[in-house]
């Protein structure tokens with residue numbers, strides 16, 4: 173039986189109103205790290221470290237007005253990534269109202285010193301018209317004692333007509349960075365990718381690290397489970413660990429695309445980077461009764477700066 177929200181001691185979980193009165197849940201842990209989750213979209217909209225520094229990017233022009241998706245935080249792309257199918261781009265769950273799941277199936281481990289919330293999205297008749305499948309989408313968002321953020325999705329096929337359904341998926345995470353031109357992404361060296369700017373033509377990543385000097389929109393295929401984003405200016409490294417999500421999307425709109433997006437500031441591309449744990453190349457197919465699990469864990473480690481060079485191996489080896 174889940175511990176009632178208000179009963180958790182050393183962690184703090186509170187339901188309250190956010191922007192435009194949209195409902196949110198605030199998670200806090202003992203050292204002062206926090207996260208905010210909006211029921212609209214089941215979307216993490218804030219993740220702060222113990223110094224109350226915001227780690228996720230949210231556009232100053234983001235609209236918190238359904239049915240528009242909110243530009244920033246961690247939108248969830250399901251049952252379709254991007255325009256890889258007949259549905260609206262990135263599917264529909266990011267612009268639906270989720271509910272608090274008061275009786276989630278048990279998780280292997282639930283430690284008392286983790287602040288977490290369980291959300292659930294059930295199929296609506298409206299959605300059944302556009303995507304004729306019965307499913308249950310359960311999402312647990314956890315803030316660990318060290319301030320790590322974990323998202324675990326459990327999607328079950330509830331069809332009673334014997335039908336399987338395929339889907340693609342992404343945690344479309346917007347990271348806040350100091351200066352995109354000083355950011356490096358490690359862990360995708362020599363990995364094949366589909367370039368969204370070149371009709372998804374397939375290429376192989378060169379060099380050692382991905383750096384940014386123009387628009388970039390790529391789907392990296394069958395990547396390692398660990399990826400690092402090194403924010404040189406802030407001597408900060410985000411370490412992503414993913415499970416059940418073989419691919420990773422890397423996106424920065426740069427200046428021209430930034431200007432073309434109404435809910436995005438013209439210069440804001442300099443302070444954000446999307447690195448998305450995803451399942452795109454090979455859609456997952458679930459038979460009735462089957463459940464898929466996709467997990468993302470993000471932690472922040474200090475990047476030690478030595479002899480003019482960041483030591484990326486340190487970030488990846490420090491695990």
Ligand code: TA6
Nearest residue numbers: 254261262344368389421423448
């Ligand atoms: O994940 C990268 C991407 O698919 C880009 O192609 C870009 O379109 C971005 O997502 C944002 O999509 P949105 O539908 O939120 O405007």
